[in-house]
Amino acid sequence: MKRRLLLLVVFLTSVFSAGCAPQQSYYFGNYSQTLYASEKxxxxxxxxxxxxxxxxxxxxxxVRNLPIPPGICAELGYINLKGNNSKEAIRLFxxxxxxxxxxxxxxxxxxxxxxAKESTDSNVSNSSTSNDSVSK
Amino acid sequence: MKKFAYLxxxxxxxxxxxxxxxxxxxxxxxxxxxxxxxxxxxxxxxxMNESTAADAKxxxxxxxxxxxxxxxxxxxxxxxxxxxxxxxxxxxxxLLVNLPLAKFKEYFGADAVLFTTIKKWDLSYxxxxxTLTVSIDxxxxxxxxxxxxxxxxxxxxxxxxxxxxxxxxxxxxxKAIVTAISTAMADYVPYARQANYRALSSLPYGKYHAQHxxxxxxxxxxxxxxxxxxxxxxxxx
Numbered sequence: 001m002k003r004r005l006l007l008l009v010v011f012l013t014s015v016f017s018a019g020c021a022p023q024q025s026y027y028f029g030n031y032s033q034t035l036y037a038s039e040k041x042x043x044x045x046x047x048x049x050x051x052x053x054x055x056x057x058x059x060x061x062x063v064r065n066l067p068i069p070p071g072i073c074a075e076l077g078y079i080n081l082k083g084n085n086s087k088e089a090i091r092l093f094x095x096x097x098x099x100x101x102x103x104x105x106x107x108x109x110x111x112x113x114x115x116a117k118e119s120t121d122s123n124v125s126n127s128s129t130s131n132d133s134v135s136k
Numbered sequence: 137m138k139k140f141a142y143l144x145x146x147x148x149x150x151x152x153x154x155x156x157x158x159x160x161x162x163x164x165x166x167x168x169x170x171x172x173x174x175x176x177x178x179x180x181x182x183x184m185n186e187s188t189a190a191d192a193k194x195x196x197x198x199x200x201x202x203x204x205x206x207x208x209x210x211x212x213x214x215x216x217x218x219x220x221x222x223x224x225x226x227x228x229x230x231l232l233v234n235l236p237l238a239k240f241k242e243y244f245g246a247d248a249v250l251f252t253t254i255k256k257w258d259l260s261y262x263x264x265x266x267t268l269t270v271s272i273d274x275x276x277x278x279x280x281x282x283x284x285x286x287x288x289x290x291x292x293x294x295x296x297x298x299x300x301x302x303x304x305x306x307x308x309x310x311k312a313i314v315t316a317i318s319t320a321m322a323d324y325v326p327y328a329r330q331a332n333y334r335a336l337s338s339l340p341y342g343k344y345h346a347q348h349x350x351x352x353x354x355x356x357x358x359x360x361x362x363x364x365x366x367x368x369x370x371x372x373x
Contacts, residue, residue: 105245
């Protein structure tokens with residue numbers, strides 16, 4: 001009897017707390033955790049993990065048929081921009097602007113700087129083979 | 137014993153229900169500017185940390201985006217905007233407090249910016265229950281009118297021991313062990329996120345939420361302490 005009552009309490013608690021929480025419509029994965037780790041440790045390992053998590057969030061959102069959460073494509077694009085992968089950066093910025101028109105203004109700004117970077121990058125790669133990521 | 141259990145059950149239900157809907161304030165009466173201006177995009181500024189916890193800033197800033205997105209807003213990616221602000225020479229949000237915010241509209245296209253002051257970020261380790269106590273002061277300000285659209289001043293206490301409510305003496309011991317383990321792991325990110333969720337509970341829903349523009353009459357617990365309330369009033373109206 002006591003056990004059943006306890007079960008009921010647990011059940012009701014979950015019902016009430018679910019009623020209070022906002023509705024789930026995005027998949028964020030471990031975004032906060034990996035972002036926290038990269039802010040805290042600021043090392044290559046944490047950065048790579050966070051980038052992989054961003055890629056995973058995009059992939060999982062598509063699998064689950066959910067919209068990609070705001071800011072994710074833009075952030076991944078920014079990482080690509082810093083890693084001298086301007087083409088991919090531009091693609092992601094365009095995707096963000098398409099998903100969230102509110103971001104268009106900033107995305108256009110970032111696409112501009114990606115374009116500028118690409119033209120200087122191609123000059124560099126013409127003269128040498130350097131295509132590695134430059135440290136931040 | 138059985139009677140006692142029923143009584144406990146009754147109290148629990150009442151406590152839970154009142155936590156969800158104590159008739160205090162409606163979102164519309166408290167934050168009319170939110171419904172007038174209808175901000176869609178929010179730029180999160182680096183928090184101002186007045187607490188003694190050095191890493192409170194990181195905990196807060198890395199866990200605020202997610203709840204804001206779930207509330208239906210477009211949030212600019214914090215790591216990106218923080219980086220851009222740094223490149224523009226803005227390291228401290230303190231410097232921006234009384235300045236016109238039109239620049240944020242111009243540069244980022246943001247409808248509103250979120251100022252946050254972390255007053256307290258305390259982890260207390262106790263034998264039976266560890267808690268995270270977060271006191272914050274949030275202001276969502278319009279980049280068009282410089283007005284405060286929404287604000288929150290309050291304290292959120294998050295139970296770190298997992299929320300298990302029952303179990304007698306054996307349960308308590310188990311709980312103590314769980315608490316010890318979970319504080320040892322020191323992964324407070326989910327709790328920080330939970331604290332942020334609770335702080336946002338009076339925020340009207342944004343464009344990407346099904347309840348957008350339907351929550352004017354939703355009531356919430358007014359956590360603003362009485363003594364500061366009179367000071368805060370002119371800002372909201």
